[in-house]
Amino acid sequence: MDRQPERRRELGAFLRSRRERITPDEVGLPRTGRRRTPGLRREELALLAGISATWYTYLEQGRDIRASDQVLAALASVLRLDGHERGHLFRLAGHAPEAKAAAPEPLAAEVAAVPLLLQPHPAYIIDGNYDVLSSNRAADELFPNLTAAAGRPANLARWVFLEPAAREVVVDWESEAHGLLARLRTQAARHPGDPRYTRLIDELQADSAHVRTWWPRYDVQARHSGHKRLRCPRRGTLDFAYTAFHLAEAPEQTLVIYSEVT
Template sequence: MQTQPHQRRELGAFLRSRRERITPDQVGLPHTGRRRTPGLRREELALLAGISATWYTYLEQGRDIRASDQVLDALASTLRLDRYERGHLFQLAGHTPAAEPEEPAPLASEVAAVPLLLQPHPAYIIDGNYDVLSRNQATDELFPHLTAADGRANFARWVFLEPAARNVLVDWEIEARGLLARLRTLAGRHPGDPRYTRLIDELNAGSPEADAWWPQYDVQARHGGKKRLRCPGRGLVDFAYTAFHLAEQPEQTLVIYSDNNRESAD
C-alpha cells in the first residue's frame, strides 16, 4: 500500500524515538566514548538489523521508500518492540490498510441504553477518539465535569485539561501516559482523520505534559485493569474496569467499573 508523506514522517519519528531508548549495553556494543545523542546511532541499528545504513537513514528521514516485512521484522526485533509497538510500526509502514477518514457511526439506541442498565456501576461507551457516546449517572459522579463548557464529553480532554482529573486519578501520570499511548495507537489507524488531529492539537496546546509525551511515540492497546480513584464521600477506592469492543463498531468500547466494597454492600 502506498504511504502518504505525513505517514512516512510519523514512521521516521517513531523509529528514531525507539532507537534513542536502546543503549549500546543492551545490545552488547562496546563503549566508544561520549555520545552526542541518546541510544544507538543509526549505523549501529542498521548493522544490528542487517540492513544498509544509508537505506535505514532514508527510512528514518521519511523518504519515499518501501520496507519489506523482513526488514520491519528485523527492526522490530533489534528495537525490542512489544506486540503493540510492532503492529504500530507495520501500520505506519503501510503494511496494513489504513482506515479512511469518516464520520463515526451513530450509536444505536439499544446500545446507548446499556450503561443506564448497569447503574449503580459506572459505565460508559467511548469512540476511538475518546468521545463519550453514552454514560450513566454513576460515571458523572465518579468523573466530575466530564462535559466541558462547549458541551462535549471526551475522556482525553478530561484527563489532560480538567483540573479535577488530577484529584480523582490517584496515579494521574500513569493513567495519563497510558491514555495518550492508546490514543497514539488509534490515531495511527486513521492518518489524517481530523477528529484525531484536532484532539491531539488541543491536548498539546493545553497540556504541557501531553506536549512533552506525545513525541515519545508510546503506543498501547485498550484493555481492562485496575485504577485508584478518589470518590465523593468514600475517599480512595480501588476499582477494576473491563473494556468490551462493540461487535459492529470495534473502536466503540463499553467500559464498566466495579469495586469489591460496593459489591459486598449490595
C-alpha cells in the same frame, strides 16, 4: 487525499523514538567515547539489522521507500519491540490494513441505553478518539465535569489532561494519563489525517505541558482492561476494576464498565 507522506513521517518518528531508548550495552556494542545522541546511532542500528545505513537513514527521514516484511522484522527485533509496538511498526510501514477515515458510526439508541442499565456500576461508551457517547449517573458522579462540556462532545482525554478535578479523582494520575495518551497515539495512527484526532491532539498539546513532553516519546499502547484507584466524593479512595468491550457492529466504540474491588 494522499496520506502516505504523513504516514512515512510517523514511521520515521516512531523508529527514531525506539532507537533512542536502546543503549549500546543492551545490544552488546562497546561504548566508544562520548555520544552526542541518546541510544543507538543510525549506523549501529542498521548494522545490527543487516541493512544499509544510508537506506535506514532514508527510512527514518520519511523518504519515499518501502521496507519489506523481512527488514521490518529485523528492525523490530533489534529495537526489542513488544507485540503491540511491532504491529504498530508494520501498520505505519503499510503492511497492515489501515482503518479508513470516515464519519464516526452513530450510536444506536439501544446501545446508548446500556450504561443506564448497568447503574449503579459506573459505565460509559467512548468513540475511537475518546469522545464520550453515553454514560450513566454513577459515571457522572465518579468523573465530575466529564459530560459537562458545553458546545462540543465530552471527551475522556480532554477531561484527564485539562479538567482540574481529574487529578483529584485519579489517584495515580501521571501513570494513568501517560497510558491514555499512548492509547490515543495508537488510535490516531489508525486514522491519519482524521480531523477528530488532529484537533484533539493539537488542543491537548497547546494546553497541557505533560502532553507536550510525552507526545514526542511516541509511546503506543492497546486499549485494555485493568485496575484504577479513584477518589470518590463521598467514600474516599477506592480500588476499581474496569473492563472494556468493543461493540460488535461499531468496533471503534467501546463500552467501559467499572466495578469496585472489595
